[in-house]
Amino acid sequence: MGKKKLKSRSSNWSTHVILTAWVLLIIIPTLWVVLNSLKSSANILIDPYSLPVPPHVENYENAWLDAGLGRGFINSIYITFLSVFSIVFFASLPAYVMARKKFAGKALVYYYFISGLMFPTFVAMVPLFLLMAKLNLLNNHFGLILVYTAYSLPFTIFILYAFFKALPRSLEEAAVIDGAGPFRTFFTVMLPLAKPGLISAAIFNVVGIWNEYVLALILIQTPELKTLPVSIANLMLVMQYKTDWGALYAGLIMSIIPVVIIYLIFQRQLAEQTTAGAVKE
Template identity: 40%
Template sequence: MKTERKSDPFLSLLPTRMILMLYSIVVLYPLIWTMYTSFKTTNEFYDSPWALPKQFYFENYVKAFTEAQIGHYFINSAVVTIVALLICNSISFAAAYAITRFRFPFSGFLRRMFMSALFFPIAFSIVPLFMLLNKLHLLDNLAGLGIAYAAHAIPFTIYLLTGFLVTIPKEYEEAAMIDGCSHFGILLRVIAPMAKAGVVTITIFNFMAFWNEYIMALSFISTESKRTLTLGLAYLMEVQRYATDWGALFAGLVTVMIPTMVLYAILQRQITSGISLGGLKG
């Protein structure tokens, strides 16, 4: 009788683990390199850009926040991101609820319009948005930039939220209606708490998109004091040219990365659970 050999789970998963380890190195090494380079002097960077710093030069962060105005740009980015998140999430959540729960004339057409907007490149919307913001006197304005961010992200946000709202049974809403709750009350007291995972997931996605956005900020912001963080770093490198203070510049790059990394680390479980609950289902 031939005995069947049991395959070793470790050996069977070895190729997958090797690929994941390689991918982790490719992703993590640039982040680690950026972080330790932010503590190097410009001379150290030119002598050996890949070597570890001889000592931690914290003055790079002082220069970034004082001379390069990174702190001011940071506040501008925070204001624009918060405005965009509030507008985008509130409008998209209400629209997704209406699309998934109500049937009205052209509701199917409206949903397909939102879906088709996902394939609309951001470059095609720059000129119309520029003209619209100019007529509304919101050009070169942080609130106007936040509105533009929100408008561009609404289709994707609705698409993701509809996947969550479809999974919520309608019996909860019917029970709330029997208790005398209005549609607006149901949206806030019943649907919103049950769709918390989806709201957290889309908030993280939108936060990363708004925080790191560059094209719209470059097109709609012209005043130096109103520049966002990414725009300020780009102008800083352009102005300094070959005399770039690389230590301060990398300190600014780390400042851009930290909020996203911290937010993702804190809400990682909610994001993972949110996606598994159907956030990516159409």
């Protein structure tokens, strides 16, 4: 027993050390960016590890107004929101049907959707650009949202399929006995039960679309329509001629904060829903 306890304590100790080191690897660079976002460009270059005394809060104003990141921030907010809503909604429909219904060719349809996970984005760049040009959807937020939705559907269907598959059939059967049709059963019974899966899918898609750069760079040319990642990249190019490193670091913090807030909100709801489901079972 003594050897087992000693081995268990040693394993727990090593796990804590690894997790602590991992947390520090994430926190320290983030804290360094936060501190540099409050310093002048001269202080950043002369002493990048010093404290921001006094803090240059105007860096955020310069990033938002002068560097044009505010416009990109607002564009990314509503593009991400509309894209994630479309992705989760349209992915939930086929995921539910494939997970709960029996029909000929179901496996073929499922693997057809999943095959999209193996399709590299860069392979479709040229045909995608030509297709969007013919549809007059270049330099258009609606076109970018359509592309994000199409690219994210396979992964989202893969996630939601597993959640719908694990739901108890008794609740679905009870809804049918009560006279609920297919649409009512889906929207009032099955979809609320799959809320943890919907939240998980939303979190993954928010992070991916908020940070997406290549598609937004190719499909959007007008500066006023560009997303935040593209705007930050453009700001880095401008740094070759005008050194405002404080504004650049402030822009990086602006791009991090919304994702962290959304993740914390959804993660709490996800934990609550998962725990509640476990208690009911």
